[in-house]
Amino acid sequence: MGDPRRHIPGTDTLLSDPRIAAASAHIGHSTTKRVIHEVQHRARSGHVDPHNIVDTVLAELPDATCSLRPVLNATGVLLHTNLGRAPLSPAATDALHHAAGTTNVELNLDTGDRGGRGRATHDALHHAVPAAEAVHIVNNGAAALLLAATALAQDREIVLARGEMIEIGDGFRIPELLESSGAHLHEIGTTNRVTLDDYEHAIGPHTACILKVHPANFVITGYTASVPVDALHELGRALNVPMIVDIGSGLLQPHPLLPDEPDATTTLHAGADLVTASGDKLLGGPQCGLLLGSAPLVRSLRRHPIARALRVDKLTLASLEATLRGPSTPLEAALRCDTTELRHRATTLAADLKAAGIDATAIESTATLGGGAAPGHALPSAAITVPQNLAAPLRTGNPPVVGRTESGRHLLDLRALPPDQDPRLFQAILAAGGQLPS
Numbered sequence: 178m179g180d181p182r183r184h185i186p187g188t189d190t191l192l193s194d195p196r197i198a199a200a201s202a203h204i205g206h207s208t209t210k211r212v213i214h215e216v217q218h219r220a221r222s223g224h225v226d227p228h229n230i231v232d233t234v235l236a237e238l239p240d241a242t243c244s245l246r247p248v249l250n251a252t253g254v255l256l257h258t259n260l261g262r263a264p265l266s267p268a269a270t271d272a273l274h275h276a277a278g279t280t281n282v283e284l285n286l287d288t289g290d291r292g293g294r295g296r297a298t299h300d301a302l303h304h305a306v307p308a309a310e311a312v313h314i315v316n317n318g319a320a321a322l323l324l325a326a327t328a329l330a331q332d333r334e335i336v337l338a339r340g341e342m343i344e345i346g347d348g349f350r351i352p353e354l355l356e357s358s359g360a361h362l363h364e365i366g367t368t369n370r371v372t373l374d375d376y377e378h379a380i381g382p383h384t385a386c387i388l389k390v391h392p393a394n395f396v397i398t399g400y401t402a403s404v405p406v407d408a409l410h411e412l413g414r415a416l417n418v419p420m421i422v423d424i425g426s427g428l429l430q431p432h433p434l435l436p437d438e439p440d441a442t443t444t445l446h447a448g449a450d451l452v453t454a455s456g457d458k459l460l461g462g463p464q465c466g467l468l469l470g471s472a473p474l475v476r477s478l479r480r481h482p483i484a485r486a487l488r489v490d491k492l493t494l495a496s497l498e499a500t501l502r503g504p505s506t507p508l509e510a511a512l513r514c515d516t517t518e519l520r521h522r523a524t525t526l527a528a529d530l531k532a533a534g535i536d537a538t539a540i541e542s543t544a545t546l547g548g549g550a551a552p553g554h555a556l557p558s559a560a561i562t563v564p565q566n567l568a569a570p571l572r573t574g575n576p577p578v579v580g581r582t583e584s585g586r587h588l589l590d591l592r593a594l595p596p597d598q599d600p601r602l603f604q605a606i607l608a609a610g611g612q613l614p615s
């Protein structure tokens with residue numbers, strides 16, 4: 178009579194408990210059932226009191242159906258690939274909601290006819306870069322390169338400087354990506370130097386195109402030489418070979434704060450036939466790849482069979498259009514924010530934290546763009562530092578906060594964090610501090 182395990186409620190009983198039923202409507206039947214089974218199992222083995230089973234199930238049900246959570250980026254890296262690169266603007270976020278249901282992505286609502294997929298987004302991109310005769314949008318920067326290589330250079334040669342054969346991250350390398358299209362690479366020059374002569378000697382009957390890749394995630398200094406786009410354009414035109422330029426970061430126009438970063442407009446004016454770039458770096462939009470350039474080239478890419486496998490979904494089209502047409506992006510705000518203002522935020526936060534018993538200090542810091550944009554470009558910033566043992570509770574807290582550890586302290590840089598998030602950062606640090614054994 179005394180065995181408490183006999184009191185373990187059955188699955189159907191638990192599922193019909195009003196509180197569990199409400200949670201199940203929110204997070205789904207199968208997740209709820211899985212948690213119920215786990216808790217019942219632990220109750221049977223004596224690790225959960227059968228009288229607390231409903232509360233235990235409720236406590237262990239996840240809050241959301243999606244494991245991606247909003248994270249406070251206090252790393253000082255504005256475009257952090259592990260944190261999803263560019264944060265979307267409120268306009269782009271709204272656009273995601275509008276497009277989430279059934280939407281007119283391929284329908285002309287005026288005529289009722291089938292409309293070009295994502296026509297308005299392509300128009301917005303074209304409007305932002307009038308120097309391009311035509312534009313096309315694919316899944317990411319790598320897809321843009323793959324499509325260009327497949328459509329223009331399959332079974333033929335791409336002439337590429339050795340110093341531009343870069344690894345873009347997570348072990349993926351541009352030369353291998355290009356070769357996977359069936360194109361052959363004709364490598365020229367050395368790691369540090371390539372000349373116009375090198376290009377001229379390499380171009381022959383097998384050449385499909387010249388490719389120039391912006392070394393977006395490293396800098397080589399010292400005894401170096403490369404050939405600018407306008408000089409390559411002259412050569413390409415004389416020898417009737419198109420030139421593709423992978424600018425990487427997705428700047429559409431020159432940026433006053435990033436004078437060394439190539440942009441699509443300037444590159445096209447200098448004579449590139451096709452420019453490829455990412456949408457979620459300096460453009461501040463969703464993950465996507467941009468192709469901008471000559472109308473016949475873009476047309477041949479768009480009609481190539483592989484284009485269908487690289488096409489973007491309605492959510493990307495919606496948020497990219499809103500990024501292009503809408504107000505300035507969070508990335509732009511982080512890039513432009515004033516250092517006096519950053520220092521003021523850091524001092525205020527540190528003082529408030531100290532008053533609440535946390536060992537916090539305001540310091541000067543250096544932020545970077547990251548994400549394959551403007552390598553070596555340091556952005557003056559401000560940060561607070563807290564004890565290093567707060568790093569883990571901050572990361573696993575709610576909201577999670579990611580910073581960086583430097584000289585034995587955990588550093589929370591404020592440049593990538595919008596100022597309206599300071600109260601949340603404050604609360605998160607307090608909560609993390611409270612979790613530490615005293």
Ligand SMILES: *Cc1c(COP(=O)(O)O)cnc(C)c1O
Nearest residue numbers: 317318319391393424425455549
């Ligand atoms: C980032 C980058 C890529 C890859 O773009 P994804 O959008 O990450 O696929 C390719 N080339 C350059 C120069 C880059 O900076």
